[in-house]
Amino acid sequence: MNRLAEETSPYLRQHADNPVDWYPWGDEAFARARDDDIPVFLSVGYSACHWCHVMAHESFEDAQTAKEINTGFVPVKVDREERPDVDAVYMDAVQAMNGHGGWPMSVFLTPDGRPFFAGTYYPPVDRPGLPSFRRVLGAVRDAWHERRADVERQADTVLEALVRRSAAPAGARAAPVGTDDAPGAALARAVGELAARLDPEWGGFGPAPKFPQPQLVELCLQHHHRSGDRASLAMAVTTLQAMAEGGIYDHLGGGFARYSTDTTWTVPHFEKMLYDQAGLVRAYLHAWQVTGDAGFRQVVEETVGYVLGTLRATGGGLYSAEDADSEGEEGRFYLWTPAELEAALGAERAAPAAEWYGVTPEGNFEGRTILRRPRGATLIRPPEIEAARAALLRARAERVRPGLDDKVLTEWNAMFGATLAEAAAATDRADWRAAAVAVAEFLLSDLRRADGRWLRSWQDGRARHLAYGADYAWLVELFTRLAELTGSAVWLERAGDVARSMLALFGGDDGLLYTTGQDAEALVVRPTEVLDGAVPAANSVAATALLRLGALSGDDHLTAAGEAMVDALAPLVRQHPLAAANTVAATGLVGGAITEVVVAGDRPDLVSAARTRYEPTVVLAWGERSASPLWAGRQDGLAYVCRHYTCRAPAASPEELADRLDEQRAAAAPAHDSTGSGR
Numbered sequence: 001m002n003r004l005a006e007e008t009s010p011y012l013r014q015h016a017d018n019p020v021d022w023y024p025w026g027d028e029a030f031a032r033a034r035d036d037d038i039p040v041f042l043s044v045g046y047s048a049c050h051w052c053h054v055m056a057h058e059s060f061e062d063a064q065t066a067k068e069i070n071t072g073f074v075p076v077k078v079d080r081e082e083r084p085d086v087d088a089v090y091m092d093a094v095q096a097m098n099g100h101g102g103w104p105m106s107v108f109l110t111p112d113g114r115p116f117f118a119g120t121y122y123p124p125v126d127r128p129g130l131p132s133f134r135r136v137l138g139a140v141r142d143a144w145h146e147r148r149a150d151v152e153r154q155a156d157t158v159l160e161a162l163v164r165r166s167a168a169p170a171g172a173r174a175a176p177v178g179t180d181d182a183p184g185a186a187l188a189r190a191v192g193e194l195a196a197r198l199d200p201e202w203g204g205f206g207p208a209p210k211f212p213q214p215q216l217v218e219l220c221l222q223h224h225h226r227s228g229d230r231a232s233l234a235m236a237v238t239t240l241q242a243m244a245e246g247g248i249y250d251h252l253g254g255g256f257a258r259y260s261t262d263t264t265w266t267v268p269h270f271e272k273m274l275y276d277q278a279g280l281v282r283a284y285l286h287a288w289q290v291t292g293d294a295g296f297r298q299v300v301e302e303t304v305g306y307v308l309g310t311l312r313a314t315g316g317g318l319y320s321a322e323d324a325d326s327e328g329e330e331g332r333f334y335l336w337t338p339a340e341l342e343a344a345l346g347a348e349r350a351a352p353a354a355e356w357y358g359v360t361p362e363g364n365f366e367g368r369t370i371l372r373r374p375r376g377a378t379l380i381r382p383p384e385i386e387a388a389r390a391a392l393l394r395a396r397a398e399r400v401r402p403g404l405d406d407k408v409l410t411e412w413n414a415m416f417g418a419t420l421a422e423a424a425a426a427t428d429r430a431d432w433r434a435a436a437v438a439v440a441e442f443l444l445s446d447l448r449r450a451d452g453r454w455l456r457s458w459q460d461g462r463a464r465h466l467a468y469g470a471d472y473a474w475l476v477e478l479f480t481r482l483a484e485l486t487g488s489a490v491w492l493e494r495a496g497d498v499a500r501s502m503l504a505l506f507g508g509d510d511g512l513l514y515t516t517g518q519d520a521e522a523l524v525v526r527p528t529e530v531l532d533g534a535v536p537a538a539n540s541v542a543a544t545a546l547l548r549l550g551a552l553s554g555d556d557h558l559t560a561a562g563e564a565m566v567d568a569l570a571p572l573v574r575q576h577p578l579a580a581a582n583t584v585a586a587t588g589l590v591g592g593a594i595t596e597v598v599v600a601g602d603r604p605d606l607v608s609a610a611r612t613r614y615e616p617t618v619v620l621a622w623g624e625r626s627a628s629p630l631w632a633g634r635q636d637g638l639a640y641v642c643r644h645y646t647c648r649a650p651a652a653s654p655e656e657l658a659d660r661l662d663e664q665r666a667a668a669a670p671a672h673d674s675t676g677s678g679r
Contacts, residue, residue, distance in 0.1 A: 008459035009079035010405050011047035019066035022077045033074040033111035041073040044080050044105040047405040048271035048321040051121050052104040058124040059133045072141040082457045085516050088527045094118040096161045108140050113524045114155035166525045186587045190577035191223040191232050202264050203239030211259040214279035215581040221286050222616050240287050244299050247370035252393040254302030256280050270324040270331040275535045277307050278416040285423050289614035295379025316438030318413050323403035333402050335368035344395035353388035407459040410447050410467050414474035421481035425611040466520050469513040470538035472502035476545035487623015495549050511564035512539050536582035539565050543586045551594040552619045554628040563590045592644035595664050601636025609654035
């Protein structure tokens with residue numbers, strides 16, 4: 001047994017019985033590499049990664065391959081979800097050397113951590129264009145011993161590239177978004193690019209493989225909200241409808257798989273990640289608020305039900321993921337044959353269910369069928385199909401469930417908790433409100449040290465690893481959303497405490513946040529996360545959270561910090577808006593563009609009127625009065641709609657409040673916001 005058995009990461013523990021002499025990331029591994037003067041072999045993956053399992057089975061469980069690794073290298077295994085800093089640095093190296101990246105990530109390092117050769121998955125035998133892993137091991141070992149000077153030069157070259165890639169965007173602060181762009185211009189440009197990339201039949205923005213990309217859907221919804229552009233709304237609705245019809249959605253138990261391998265959203269990679277549920281619940285929630293489509297609300301309810309029913313830990317925290325594989329096969333848990341349908345439902349009930357879900361003798365995935373809904377059908381199931389769904393879900397519960405990654409990550413929990421708080425407010429679901437509060441309370445009790453320093457990962461009673469900038473940013477967002485949900489001033493105070501700690505620990509001279517804190521281990525470079533990936537970039541999340549919190553609390557320092565982040569990212573917004581979609585959305589909050597709504601006194605009808613609408617630039621204060629200037633002179637029983645503390649005439653009824661919000665939106669929507677794609 002190697003050194004991974006006591007790690008908190010389920011992914012690392014999956015490799016504890018490998019014949020490879022794995023080390024976790026740390027000083028011990030690099031000290032041995034220095035002492036023995038041999039390279040480090042760094043393998044990065046995560047527990048729900050199908051191809052990580054494949055390479056583990058083919059290579060890391062093979063005795064001869066393990067012997068070659070152990071004799072020539074110091075092998076280090078990293079869970080990318082626990083150590084996003086390590087993952088970010090070396091993924092940049094993989095992309096710099098290969099033009100693309102992915103997991104499993106395979107990187108060879110000098111004993112001081114400089115990468116000199118990198119790739120992703122390697123097969124056990126040579127394939128066209130792809131050498132075997134043992135061939136790679138031999139070539140790297142020979143280069144290290146026979147061409148050391150070349151290796152050192154390559155390591156220096158790659159390190160220089162990493163330093164350049166980790167720097168702030170070129171031209172930062174030279175032309176802030178809030179000063180030279182008209183309001184809404186960045187959003188209109190981004191949506192114009194999306195229109196050019198849209199798959200008009202199946203939704204999504206680009207060819208297969210298709211990822212959900214909820215940040216791009218949000219841009220469409222925000223542009224429609226701001227400009228009234230019907231084409232923007234249609235792009236969002238087409239995409240959300242097609243995903244909810246496709247096999248990427250779990251039609252029996254709720255929740256979304258990571259991505260689809262085909263253009264019709266039918267064949268997914270079956271792993272279910274907590275962060276995908278967070279982003280997609282928010283997108284479907286907003287689409288329901290805009291359109292009133294009950295099918296979108298059903299997707300929200302089923303996906304939240306999946307998370308709270310399957311991923312919830314004792315105490316309120318949320319686990320990270322479910323695997324793609326069960327019983328050694330990808331997707332087995334989710335696949336059906338006509339015979340299995342008939343066994344679960346009986347012949348008479350199986351026929352309409354098979355027609356609805358597309359179950360055929362030939363199947364659509366390796367001889368079996370991934371369930372999907374009829375094209376263009378309502379998302380609300382007919383009664384007979386709903387009864388069949390419930391019966392199939394009961395039958396599926398008897399199967400071997402995919403593996404569970406039962407670590408709790410601060411970032412992902414805060415992300416889903418913030419989404420759940422927003423959904424609870426919009427739907428008035430008391431159970432969701434309680435669950436959102438429970439997530440926050442779990443994080444406060446189990447992922448924060450006695451000195452107030454937040455930690456990244458918890459598993460089985462143990463918390464480890466210093467939290468990163470993204471963890472802090474999402475905590476600010478979570479606590480701010482809870483203040484709006486509950487009307488309790490304590491959540492606003494907690495949000496302010498985390499925000500100030502975040503700026504002190506992670507802030508740089510360029511106005512952006514580093515990924516790692518000042519108290520963290522020094523890597524070969526100190527990364528800064530500015531581009532969206534599977535989740536929104538940490539700096540965009542921080543900017544949005546700071547701007548919203550600053551408006552609610554009246555703290556101009558927090559508002560200024562949020563605007564500085566948006567300004568520093570202005571070059572990215574102009575040059576690569578779709579790679580920085582969440583920052584594009586944040587540009588709509590700068591320059592005093594946030595609308596503040598204050599409901600004074602006991603007026604639940606006014607509170608409900610404010611938060612059931614889709615209002616992406618609104619913050620809501622109600623309940624306990626805080627020290628914010630928003631509360632100065634507010635008369636109980638009225639609602640105030642303000643812009644930078646300058647208010648319209650107070651509203652005494654939900655109808656009047658709706659009118660005030662409509663007036664505020666109209667005043668902020670100049671005609672040039674349209675993409676020209678049709679109204």
